[in-house]
Amino acid sequence: MTLFDDILAQFPPEVQATVRMIWEALGPTEKAGFLSLLSGFPTDANLVRRLVKLTTAQIRQAFGQKHRVAIVGPANVGKSTLYNQLVQNKGDLARVGPLPGTTTANQQADAALFTVVDTPGADTVGSLGESEKDLALSAAGEADFLVLVYDAIQGIKKTEHELFNELSSLKKPFVVVLNKIDLVPRKDLQSVISSAATNLGLKPDQIVPIAAKDGKNLGKVLLAVAATEPEMVAALGQALPEYRWQLAWQTTVRAASISAAIALAPLPLIDFVPLVITQSIMVVSIARIYNYKITPQRASELVATFGLGFLGRTIFQELSKLEGLPGWLLSAAIASSTTVVMGYAAVRWFDKGQKLSADAINKLTHEVTSYLLSTLKGLGKRKPGQKGLQQRVAQSLENLPLAESRPAHNLETDEKNN
Ligand SMILES: Nc1nc2c(ncn2[C@@H]2O[C@H](COP(=O)(O)OP(=O)(O)OP(=O)(O)O)[C@@H](O)[C@H]2O)c(=O)[nH]1
Ligand SMILES: [Mg+2]
Numbered sequence: 001m002t003l004f005d006d007i008l009a010q011f012p013p014e015v016q017a018t019v020r021m022i023w024e025a026l027g028p029t030e031k032a033g034f035l036s037l038l039s040g041f042p043t044d045a046n047l048v049r050r051l052v053k054l055t056t057a058q059i060r061q062a063f064g065q066k067h068r069v070a071i072v073g074p075a076n077v078g079k080s081t082l083y084n085q086l087v088q089n090k091g092d093l094a095r096v097g098p099l100p101g102t103t104t105a106n107q108q109a110d111a112a113l114f115t116v117v118d119t120p121g122a123d124t125v126g127s128l129g130e131s132e133k134d135l136a137l138s139a140a141g142e143a144d145f146l147v148l149v150y151d152a153i154q155g156i157k158k159t160e161h162e163l164f165n166e167l168s169s170l171k172k173p174f175v176v177v178l179n180k181i182d183l184v185p186r187k188d189l190q191s192v193i194s195s196a197a198t199n200l201g202l203k204p205d206q207i208v209p210i211a212a213k214d215g216k217n218l219g220k221v222l223l224a225v226a227a228t229e230p231e232m233v234a235a236l237g238q239a240l241p242e243y244r245w246q247l248a249w250q251t252t253v254r255a256a257s258i259s260a261a262i263a264l265a266p267l268p269l270i271d272f273v274p275l276v277i278t279q280s281i282m283v284v285s286i287a288r289i290y291n292y293k294i295t296p297q298r299a300s301e302l303v304a305t306f307g308l309g310f311l312g313r314t315i316f317q318e319l320s321k322l323e324g325l326p327g328w329l330l331s332a333a334i335a336s337s338t339t340v341v342m343g344y345a346a347v348r349w350f351d352k353g354q355k356l357s358a359d360a361i362n363k364l365t366h367e368v369t370s371y372l373l374s375t376l377k378g379l380g381k382r383k384p385g386q387k388g389l390q391q392r393v394a395q396s397l398e399n400l401p402l403a404e405s406r407p408a409h410n411l412e413t414d415e416k417n418n
Contacts (some may be wrong), residue, residue, distance in 0.1 A: 015056055018063045022281065025296035055278065058255060061230030062284040068108075068115045069225065069232075070143035072136050072167060074160055075100035075121020077151040078179040082212040082221075083109070083118035094118045104132060106139045117143060122167075123159050140167055145229050146174035147221065152181050152192055152209065156199035164200055173229040175208060176200065177221055182211040219243060226250055237289030245347065248286045249403060252343025255282035256336035257393040261386040263335035264328055275312075275335055279303045279342045286343060290350035306345050307358070308338040311365055319369070328383045329376060336393050337368035344402065364402075371400060 004023060011019050023031070069086075071079045080094040080103050087093065092109035095102055100121055108117040119139045120132035140146055148167060150156060156164070168174070176196075184192050189209070197204045208224050210217040222240060226233045226247055237247045255278055262274045283299040294302075303309075312334045319330055341364050348354045356364075375396040384392070397403060 012056060015059050015063075018059050019055075021063075022059070022277070022296045026277070026300060055258070055281065057230045058258065058278065058281045058285070061233050061251065061254075062281045062288065067232065067235035068117065068143045069145045069147060070117040070119060070139045071147045071149060072119050072122055072140050073149035074123035074151070074154070074163060076102075077121075077149045077154070078212045079103065079121075079149050080118050082147070082149060082177070082179065082210070083107075083116055085212055085215050085218055086116045100124065101132075106135050123163050137166070137170075140170055140172065143172060145225060145232055146170075146172050147225070148174055148176045149179050149212075150176065150196065152178045152184050152196070155192070156196050161199060175221060175224040175228055176202060176206060177208045177210050179210055179212050181209040182213065182216065219246070223247070223250065230254075233285060234288035238291045244289050244351070247289050248343065248347045251282060251285045251289065252340055252347075253394050253397045253403075255279065255285075255343060256339040256397060257390040259335040259339040260332040260393040261390045263331040264383065264386055264389060275339065276300060276303055276309060279308070279339055282339065282343055283346045286346040287350055290347075292350055302346070302349070303342060306342060306356075306361060308342050308361070308365065311362065312338045315365065315369055319373075325373070326381060326383070329373065329379070332389060332393070333369050333372040333376060336397070337365055337372055340368050340397065340400070340402070341365045368400065368402070372396060375399075 008016055008019055008023075071083050073079055076099070080096045084093050084096065087109040089109065094107055101124060103118060103120045106117055106119050108115055117139045119136035121129075122133045122136035123129075124132060146167060148164065150160060154160070164176075178193060178196050181189070181192075190204075193207055193209055194204045197207050200207075208217060208220050210221060212218075222236055222243055223246055226236050227250060233247055233251060237244045259275055259278050262278065277300075280296055280300040280303050283302055284294060284296060287294045287299070316330060316334055319325060319334075320327070341361060344364065345356045345361065348356055372393070376392060379389075379392060
């Protein structure tokens, strides 16, 4: 067994083949760097475990194939209305009606790579109700992801709660949406959401309020799907071009916060090899969002082309001369800023075939680094835990001007404006 095989054995079985594929695509320098990094800490099994844990979700995102979403919930909550918002082809529209029991069979439609399944109400009683419930549960059982729909006016009572327990026992990734939010007076909105959350044992921010009828917050549902289940990201991006920038940004933020956590490893000077791996996986994910298929080999070539590893080292040397910056903070900020810039550069590349100039890359990386340094300073002198740091980096990046100026950077919008 080689050292690599030892490491591979720590990954969950279903991603091992993919990890091997990525590994084989790495150049000899990257391979050697990665192994020497790991073998430099022979007793630190934690480091290996940490890398494995950090990269598994990303690998799933970059190479996963899941794409079946079932919409389930009680009768008359607006499941078919939501389904109709998601299907792309008018011929696939489901029947919608004011009385419970409109949908009596499962129905599915192709939305590019992403299949949506509409199901009958899963709460109705009587023998007909039972068989419809069985249909809904079997669709849920076959799906990769569940959208659980409830009615904001009906709220969550005993039957709704039982249904929730039954569905969550399937152990599928899910989002909960509260529909018909247009019928709730504005002043009651927060209390309606929090009581639904309390009744389901969730936090208010785990519930997405929507109005399926007019498509309000539909984007939030899709982003929640993508945030919950990385394997859905590429399928969503391919099916729904208007969300590509948000999905790519979400992917970038995730990779950047992972990069920060990787940079916490106790290294004398930041080593960029694990970053190259993380960034390459991110680039494969972004390519898939934009409907390009690229190999890990090609992705790591692209990462090398943009030269961010070298730039990162230069910035590290520049800034480490300044006093008062703990090394971990500097490493974490630079690791995430180079990842952010790589993600942004990848979007430009896949969306428009534009290569950011070296100057633009340099300027952007400096800007993002100092932004992160200033927002992370509040963490104090004590080195945070890996999870805490990941959360803080993700939060900071949400407020990064680059993220706020989404529309301006949304290249589809640019195109229209040109
Ligand atoms: N006000 C409002 N009404 C909605 C909304 N979404 C759906 N409805 C209405 O709710 C009723 C039920 O909608 P459906 O989409 O048929 O609900 P369903 O969950 O598929 O119902 P079943 O197939 O019977 O289980 C219809 O009259 C819809 O017009 C919404 O966002 N706001
Ligand atoms: Mg229906």
